[in-house]
Amino acid sequence: MTAIATGLDRDALAALVARDVPAGSVVNLGIGLPTKVSNHLDPATGVMLHTENGMLGMGPEAHGDEVDPDLINAGKVPVTELPGASYFHHADSFAMMRGGHLDICVLGAYQVSATGDLANWHTGRPEDIPAVGGAMDLALGAKQTFVMMSLFSRDGAAKIVPSCTYPLTGVACVSRVYTDLGVFLIDEEGVVVRELFGLDFAQVCDLVEVPLIDGTHH
Amino acid sequence: MTAIATGLDRDALAALVARDVPAGSVVNLGIGLPTKVSNHLDPATGVMLHTENGMLGMGPEAHGDEVDPDLINAGKVPVTELPGASYFHHADSFAMMRGGHLDICVLGAYQVSATGDLANWHTGRPEDIPAVGGAMDLALGAKQTFVMMSLFSRDGAAKIVPSCTYPLTGVACVSRVYTDLGVFLIDEEGVVVRELFGLDFAQVCDLVEVPLIDGTHH
Amino acid sequence: MAQVFQTPAEAVAGIADGATVMIGGFGSAGQPVELIEALIEGGASELTVVNNNAGNGDRGLAALIREGRVRRIVCSFPRQSDSWCFDEKYRAGEIELELVAQGNLAERIRAAGAGIGAFFTPTGYGTPLAEGKEVREIDGRHYVLEYPIRADFALVSADVADELGNLVYRKTARNFGPIMAAAATTTVVQVRRIVAVGGLDPEHIVTPCLYVNRVVRVEARTPALAGERQ
């Protein structure tokens, strides 16, 4: 299914997420795919980016003379500082997450369950070295956790699943899943399909093992 | 016994405590009598004063034009700032106490028990309004807790007791008691009399209900 | 991020009867007197107030208590030489007191802002303030389990804000401001000065703007207030 030509590419997906971030929100973008969302945020909306390593008001990636070894993001890439930024230590930075002070975080995922469980930090394979970083804190700390991922893995398995088979990052923490083929909202009623790209509701119900609610006509 | 003419007066007692504060110590002086210790600390020894309301490096009381409503001590008296001072919020200030980062605190007391229990915050009388402030945190947080008090209450009862009858501030937290009539060290062996003012060891043993060890000849 | 208001009355709008309100300050230092006065004018009653003290003299928190708006106060040090407004209500049985050791008060407020569900503190162990609470020995030391204190509103006084709500404080007036700002659903801050975004050094900001909802500038404190301090 990942080969469907009309699915969104990574930049279009990032633009879609960026459009759904309300003006003035405080947002943390996880490393990898979610980082791309920043390219599509309109500075005029006043969205502020938080980075786990102790900064609110992070600007774009630094280049050339801007590069400062003391100013990096969670992915350890040199970044810049915007007016209104502030710095704080790690305990304060994670208190912001855990205390529910971030409006949105956007994370990548291996799997998301029908009840919003997230698996994104460890394959569970014995030969892989586990590394969790701030993923567990972000997943459950932000007011809303958005996931960005392809709907299907390379071997064709749906990544929205009845129950995660990968080791969990957090329980019942994901509220939205943005994929190349559709956007899924997870709430108390279940998994609602908000919109689809390149396939219809009946097709997605066939491909995903989770009961879906059709929200595409709202 | 409090009428013994040769007992130390309050200033002499404060000077005695000040002499026992090692150079470079971080010290918190409780409100009331302990505040007087600061008058006897030699600035050359580099002792730094901590005040619970968010400051390290507190200077003497402010007078005249120095008075700044934003700069007060724990007793809400205007004070001054010494070079090398720093400010911090209340959670950080009490983390310094609880985490064992103060070398010495000096507190007043109603009673101290033979095992170092402290009672200094509440008479327990129903008509009195209780107020604890930072006393419980200070008593158990500092590396050493010194008490300054008269050895006898106004009604003649010894204030070093087998077991406190007043409500406790902290358990087994006092290591030294400085009184007008003598200095008492509380350690695992018991209560050692370090020195006496105006009465001898036999006399103090008669007057205090706690077994005492004679340390006056060391 | 904060919205800037023109008057204290607008800044405290929406505080309902029965609300829990944290009020910054240690004695008068850092006490948001003008916000409290606006709260009194606003008429809210049956409040639970969290503050280190229970009012000094006749202004600010003392006046809120005198007016009978406070049903319950959570504090460490109510009894002071100038706490006559509280003393009268307390002796008349018209105000409920939850006495909390000052460090536990600060840490419980911090825990609320930091998403900690409960914590074991050594402070208060073996004292009347730990009665009925869960205790545990950990590595040979005795601890009491304490829970977070949250609020609907925090009223805080800071020195300077930028237009986003980033805050810096001044000297010992900082006290409870930073932790209360993080522990309330809505944080209202009075400042002496508001500067443009970028006007505060990012290294020096004490309260980042994500903790601040409303900011209002008030005139510098009147000398009268300092005079009232004991």
Place this chain on the structure above:
Amino acid sequence: MAQVFQTPAEAVAGIADGATVMIGGFGSAGQPVELIEALIEGGASELTVVNNNAGNGDRGLAALIREGRVRRIVCSFPRQSDSWCFDEKYRAGEIELELVAQGNLAERIRAAGAGIGAFFTPTGYGTPLAEGKEVREIDGRHYVLEYPIRADFALVSADVADELGNLVYRKTARNFGPIMAAAATTTVVQVRRIVAVGGLDPEHIVTPCLYVNRVVRVEARTPALAGERQ
């Protein structure tokens, strides 16, 4: 209060085999490379190291691991594109890993410095990292009980110290420095500049000097280090 030393070697003297050493930094930002190099030269082994990562490239913590001095590492994010020194030791079974979610790592270090015996955190609940740990539901939310992480030594990099040991940091190099400084018996800090007492604004000090035991000035980082960052 701190003593000022002339060389990193003197500053790290006394770190014994088997010691627990916290090392500041997030990746290379704030990593006290010169102190770690002095630790390597000092010869201590069988160390337990607490750091967010497990070394980057070939310098600093990576070199300490490569030299076989680290028996056990407590960190949140060991696996990185440039963590080859750690990866090799780990796959060879020559280093023990305690993996801790980053916020729990920070809060456990903070708890050690703040005298908290244990705390209930929501982070990690229901995941493999909470296996075997005490859990509790409080007000409808699930928590895991976590304990403090203490150390014999903390090695920290700051920007400027005064002669008492008061510290300020620079940008995101602040990260773990302030909380590690408070959690160790002996805190050793390398700085780019030392100023006289009174040379730092009391409002801007991030780590008060009572947390700092030893300070040493090192030359500003070499550009090579920045070049090694991935």
